[in-house]
Amino acid sequence: MNSALKELLGLLDLEQIELDIFRGRSPEERIQRVFGGQVAAQALVAAGRTVPSDRMVHSLHAYFIRPGDPAIPIVYNVERIRDGRSFTTRRVVAVQHGKAIFTMSVSFHILEEGVSHQAVTMPRVPAPETLPTFQERMVNVVGDDPAWRDHLSRPRPVDARYVNALTWEAQKDPSLISAENHVWFRYDADLPDDPLLHVVLAAYASDFTLVDTVLLAHGLAWGSSNVRGASLDHAMWFHRPFRADDWLLYAQESPWSGGARGLARGEMFTPSGDLVVSVVQECMIRVSEDVMKS
CATH class of the missing domain: 3.10.129.10 (Hotdog Thioesterase)
Structure with a gap:
């Protein structure tokens, strides 16, 4: 595992500072704003920390509201919207400088049997190793x-x-x-x-x-x-x-x-x-x- 991946996994290991409140940091780089994928990933980690392990993420819907400041931590507030028998819903708000910079709704689902099909086919492209x-x-x-x-x-x-x-x-x-x-x-x-x-x-x-x-x-x-x-x-x-x-x-x-x-x-x-x-x-x-x- 290279140092960049180790650092990323460290960034995803959020600090829990209160019930349903988590804190994440950014890489120590000279960048103007936080990478959006980082905020989405950390928000998803925060939501997942509040859900039983037998429920898997099946969808998320997010809005990038303001640029993230890489110089300070990001606080993730998780709201427990619903805990049903099959589905669990969470809402996450990422906050910096007292303002929301990102929001995400996440839905989790237990493993269930059901009808299955796949109409789309993977494009024919060269193998990655080539x-x-x-x-x-x-x-x-x-x-x-x-x-x-x-x-x-x-x-x-x-x-x-x-x-x-x-x-x-x-x-x-x-x-x-x-x-x-x-x-x-x-x-x-x-x-x-x-x-x-x-x-x-x-x-x-x-x-x-x-x-x-x-x-x-x-x-x-x-x-x-x-x-x-x-x-x-x-x-x-x-x-x-x-x-x-x-x-x-x-x-x-x-x-x-x-x-x-x-x-x-x-x-x-x-x-x-x-x-x-x-x-x-x-x-x-x-x-x-x-x-x-x-």
Whole structure:
């Protein structure tokens, strides 16, 4: 297990400061705002700490309200909405500086037998082992920039292998522009057999590339002086048990964008083709004059 994954697992081990109140911290990095996937994952951990272990997360619906401040802890207040015989509902509010920065509703369900079908099929893509790592792809993008090369040399908690072009590649080559974005990912370590942990890690990774999928459809890229983006809301449905330390294909697409917003949706498949997670997110995308006005 590399140091970045160890740090992430430490960030997910929230401190309980009172009944249904938890505190989380952020990485010690010089970043302007807290990564949205981190807040979603920590909120999910907080909710899960208040639910019996025989109930699994089956859905979450979240709103990113304000940017998170990485310099101070985040307090997660959990409200016990309902404890039924089959379903349990929790609401989590993340607070900093006395204001809500994030809210999430989470539903848990006991394991039940029922009708089953899967109409969608996994896209036919190269196996992850045949694809270069994110760092290897980025080296070709940044060239000899020493600052970027130092950044890319650091370990990452998630091993991501992109099937499609990176946004920076599509920005340079318009033939690579696409409204589809397929990414293999896994956490490269033997993780504990805790179902909640694997769901939480999938939630963390789910926020990495959805905004990228909207940018990719327009040949836009992060780091450009005229582009600004952020997640607005996020919804996930967990269909089957899975492991985040096995490869998952995150098949994403952006069906629409307009009015400074973009919609992206994704499906996570196991290598055998089982659909295990569905995701939908709306994001803010502001370009050129819109950025100047804000």
